Amino acid sequence: QKEVEQNSGPLSVPEGAIASLNCTYSDRGSQSFFWYRQYSGKSPELIMFIYSNGDKEDGRFTAQLNKASQYVSLLIRDSQPSDSATYLCAVNPDGNKLVFGAGTILRVKS
Amino acid sequence: DAGITQSPRYKITETGRQVTLMCHQTWSHSYMFWYRQDLGHGLRLIYYSAAADITDKGEVPDGYVVSRSKTENFPLTLESATRSQTSVYFCASSPGQGLPGELFFGEGSRLTVL
Numbered sequence: 166q167k168e169v170e171q172n173s174g175p176l177s178v179p180e181g182a183i184a185s186l187n188c189t190y191s192d193r194g195s196q197s198f199f200w201y202r203q204y205s206g207k208s209p210e211l212i213m214f215i216y217s218n219g220d221k222e223d224g225r226f227t228a229q230l231n232k233a234s235q236y237v238s239l240l241i242r243d244s245q246p247s248d249s250a251t252y253l254c255a256v257n258p259d260g261n262k263l264v265f266g267a268g269t270i271l272r273v274k275s
Numbered sequence: 276d277a278g279i280t281q282s283p284r285y286k287i288t289e290t291g292r293q294v295t296l297m298c299h300q301t302w303s304h305s306y307m308f309w310y311r312q313d314l315g316h317g318l319r320l321i322y323y324s325a326a327a328d329i330t331d332k333g334e335v336p337d338g339y340v341v342s343r344s345k346t347e348n349f350p351l352t353l354e355s356a357t358r359s360q361t362s363v364y365f366c367a368s369s370p371g372q373g374l375p376g377e378l379f380f381g382e383g384s385r386l387t388v389l
Binding site for chain 1: 306308310315316317318319320323325333334365369371374375376377378380381382383
């Protein structure tokens with residue numbers, strides 16, 4: 166069974182702080198990793214992807230990957246109330262299929 | 276409007292009834308997917324399709340049937356609905372080229388089985 170694990174939260178951070186979201190996966194053969202954001206009652210949307218070990222930055226978002234530890238994280242700097250959502254970690258074990266974690270609820274308090 | 280649309284958005288049915296959820300995309304994406312989303316389980320793949328007339332099972336296919344006679348349509352049928360199939364169903368598509376794993380989701384269909 167290919168699994169992706171996330172802490173369900175909620176993770177509460179004050180406005181302007183750094184939010185750190187974590188994810189572990191079980192399939193060592195996985196090659197690509199994704200973070201989707203889902204607002205309440207809406208559909209998921211892709212916000213970050215990463216293939217290589219290390220960090221990848223896009224605006225206020227940084228994705229971090231450590232394949233040896235089978236660990237993916239998402240950092241959100243200068244968190245805003247509009248960042249409040251569920252963040253889904255997803256792993257691409259093969260082809261175009263994705264395996265999703267259950268998601269972490271993030272709440273940014275103003 | 277271009278994009279991926281699902282219908283119906285909300286459906287209430289009874290145990291044992293057949294239900295079909297429709298999914299239509301206008302991008303000519305090769306891949307289409309059906310996921311269900313339940314509290315505590317996240318998104319779980321039911322079925323997917325790499326092209327017209329090609330479908331394959333995902334993680335939780337039991338009780339569901341799909342077909343894909345045209346690239347743009349990917350209906351999901353519950354042949355005899357059960358209460359455990361109460362869920363939010365998301366259809367998604369992917370170009371199949373470029374970034375594998377970049378999925379574009381429909382707005383979801385909330386199904387309640389009484």
